[in-house]
Amino acid sequence: MSRVPVRTPRLPLAEPDLRPTFRRERAAMKRGLWPVAGCDEAGRGPLAGPVVAAAVILDPQRVPRGLNDSKKLSAAEREALYEKITKNAQFAVAVASPQRIDRDNILRASLWALARAVAGLPERPKLVFVDGRDKIAVDCECQAVISGDGLIASIAAASIIAKVVRDRLMTCLGAAHPGYGFERHMGYSVPEHFAALSRLGPTIHHRRSFAPVAEALGLTAAAQADTLL
Secondary structure: OOOOOOOOOOOOOOOOOOOOEOHHHHHHHHOOOOOEEEEEEEOOOOOEOOEEEEEEEOOOOOOOOOOOOHHHOOHHHHHHHHHHHHHHOEEEEEEEOHHHHHHHOHHHHHHHHHHHHHHOOOOOOOEEEEEOOOOOOOOOEEEEEOOHHHOEHHHHHHHHHHHHHHHHHHHHHHHHOOOOOHHHHOOOOOHHHHHHHHHHOOOOOEOOOOHHHHHHHOOOHHHHHHHOO
């Protein structure tokens, strides 16, 4: 009696490590659209600190290697790429303060900062790629690209600039406000931050419209709304 050979199941192939490319920018160039800018922001989710937006026009001849969504890079990798981007590309940064976030809401404040970053570029772009679902108010063609920081090189570059600048700002706030740990958690919702809020109370850099901060201030929903008018 012959034995039926047992087939060993094949392991699934690992997904390729996809990285942003400069293809869409080159396609735009072929259509006569240049300069092309990418823009992204850092800091929508934290309880404290500003939203930082960046816009970048990469040099087609000097696109840095290793560009990626800033969240997929280590701090050291971001810092190294930041130096390469700022050396060879046009870029601008804009900041939406906690006060603007509280007044306008986080989405509007973020879109405002993105538009301000584009307006601050040394050269006016003819096409802007923005990360996410929402277009921004710019006087040129604008395309919103979901997960654009993982697809488009200029958006990835902007995400790195925004993240590095914001992390540096939060490190400065950490030095100015010892005990909160801003230099470690960058204002995000982590146990260390919640403990500091409970122990020390909010600073002027906290977003009062965010529920954990409002609770630390003892604000009810109605009172919170009144303080933001």
